[in-house]
Amino acid sequence: MAASQIPSALPMKQLDEPAGSASTGDSLAQPARMRHRMSTRNRLLFFATAWLIVLMPFLFWWNTWFGRHLSDKQLSEFLNDEKHPRHIQHALVQLGERLTVHDASAARWYPDLERLASYPVEEVRNTDAWVMGQDTTQAGFHAALLKMLQDPSPMVRGNAALSLVRFGDATGRLQIVALLQPARIMAPVGGRVIDTDHAGTAIRQGGLIAKLQTVQQITEVRSPINGRIRTVSVATGAEVSLGAELAAVDPGAKQVWEALRALYLVGQPEDLPAIRIYQRDLPEIPDRVKQQALLTEQAIKDRAERQP
Numbered sequence: 001m002a003a004s005q006i007p008s009a010l011p012m013k014q015l016d017e018p019a020g021s022a023s024t025g026d027s028l029a030q031p032a033r034m035r036h037r038m039s040t041r042n043r044l045l046f047f048a049t050a051w052l053i054v055l056m057p058f059l060f061w062w063n064t065w066f067g068r069h070l071s072d073k074q075l076s077e078f079l080n081d082e083k084h085p086r087h088i089q090h091a092l093v094q095l096g097e098r099l100t101v102h103d104a105s106a107a108r109w110y111p112d113l114e115r116l117a118s119y120p121v122e123e124v125r126n127t128d129a130w131v132m133g134q135d136t137t138q139a140g141f142h143a144a145l146l147k148m149l150q151d152p153s154p155m156v157r158g159n160a161a162l163s164l165v166r167f168g169d170a171t172g173r174l175q176i177v178a179l180l181q182p183a184r185i186m187a188p189v190g191g192r193v194i195d196t197d198h199a200g201t202a203i204r205q206g207g208l209i210a211k212l213q214t215v216q217q218i219t220e221v222r223s224p225i226n227g228r229i230r231t232v233s234v235a236t237g238a239e240v241s242l243g244a245e246l247a248a249v250d251p252g253a254k255q256v257w258e259a260l261r262a263l264y265l266v267g268q269p270e271d272l273p274a275i276r277i278y279q280r281d282l283p284e285i286p287d288r289v290k291q292q293a294l295l296t297e298q299a300i301k302d303r304a305e306r307q308p
Contacts, residue, residue: 092128110138275293
């Protein structure tokens with residue numbers, strides 16, 4: 001038969017393909033699927049890694065969360081854990097909660113509270129000052145808090161002053177007024193400014209304000225309070241001297257509110273300029289702070305009128 005007479009509907013035979021075998025495309029796809037199949041060992045490694053990614057943040061949170069209940073034994077261990085200051089803080093917070101509900105069993109740890117008033121870590125002293133203000137029957141707490149008014153940390157001094165008000169002691173009134181005022185951040189060393197944060201930025205206690213470079217090292221300058229950066233006084237690349245002002249940080253709303261509540265009880269007329277700042281109708285001043293500032297001013301005026 002001539003080539004022109006071969007029916008076009010008949011497929012041409014593939015000479016290299018045995019009868020009954022899969023098509024060439026299927027035979028190539030099968031090894032590809034086999035190559036992409038994950039081995040049991042790799043699957044186990046994958047799931048173990050995924051589990052650790054979930055587990056590690058939980059363990060970190062669990063070990064740093066101060067709300068986790070501690071037994072009496074754990075309280076004693078944590079209060080004396082010199083290697084982990086956050087454990088000491090955790091125990092102090094738990095003790096503070098017991099004192100607020102007048103748990104008499106907490107008295108066994110009172111010597112520890114007095115001892116920790118001079119602990120080298122600022123955060124521990126700060127928490128300790130708050131806890132000792134929860135039991136105003138203890139003369140030892142009163143004496144320790146008076147000494148803490150000389151603490152190098154402004155936050156510790158402020159917390160000690162607030163706790164002393166609970167004892168009916170206004171000795172720390174000026175420290176309380178200082179809580180209403182911006183914290184001035186000074187250069188701890190002379191050097192070149194290599195980085196700064198920006199005015200208007202919310203910042204936590206310990207947050208980075210600036211970095212200074214000297215010949216020997218880089219010094220990080222951090223905020224002593226929670227709040228918002230009011231001003232930054234230096235620019236990146238500038239040379240600053242020891243003690244130069246780098247920035248000012250406005251105190252946070254919680255700190256201001258606690259100070260105003262204390263001044264409601266012990267404030268004097270000369271404190272009114274610092275108080276009136278928080279009566280302004282500004283978006284960064286919460287309504288409850290404005291209301292407390294008004295109440296505090298009125299209480300001070302009433303007290304002054306009653307005095308002979």
